[in-house]
Amino acid sequence: MATTVSPAASAAATIERPKPGDAPVISQTRPVVPSWSGTRRVRATSSRSASGAQAVRLGQEAAALREGLVDVAFARLPDDLTGLRSEPVHTEPRVVGLPSGHALPERDEVSVLDVGDEPVMWTERASRGWVDWWAVNPRPDGSSPRWGPTNDNAEKMLEQVAEASATCFAPMSMARYYARPDPTWVPLTDVEPLRTVLARVDGTDSSLVRVHTCRA
Incomplete structure (x- = not known):
């Protein structure tokens, strides 16, 4: 059955450029990648001090690295x-967020074609390829999404x-991270899952950052 969620703080955050000699800075977007069993646990270590974390806008992680x-x-x-x-670390299904009172949340799952007439949000801050992937453009039947308003962060x-x-x-x-009566989230059955990877600049000095993966 559908899960209801609530708003939280924006994924956007002010990021200060690391100074020479600083501990490694790890970028992540909210919601934080959830823990899971039977896959891989990821950690970043430094020989000098503990690492810090910064939040960046969704879709801007690679740019922050570069x-x-x-x-x-x-x-x-x-x-x-x-x-x-x-290094791949996590795969998860995608869901559609719908307002309270909508008929579809009564269903356990829906096709992206079931919401073809609904306007879908998008962002001007990401590449066209990123926007199209998230909006599932084109749809499985070759149609285009009905574009709705733009937004820049999770709260909005x-x-x-x-x-x-x-x-x-x-x-x-x-859907698991936020909790409030609306919106309501329903799993999508016919779209690609979201894949999360742990990334770094090729050739990063291993004395500054050493990335390890191990079985949970």
């Missing part, structure tokens, strides 16, 4: 990872869904 704002990033595909090294996105301004597509972890 600009030197962070040393390691949890990036969500299809982010452009050209020139970066990456959830408010727009709650106000019935538009629908949105999001990872399942968002």
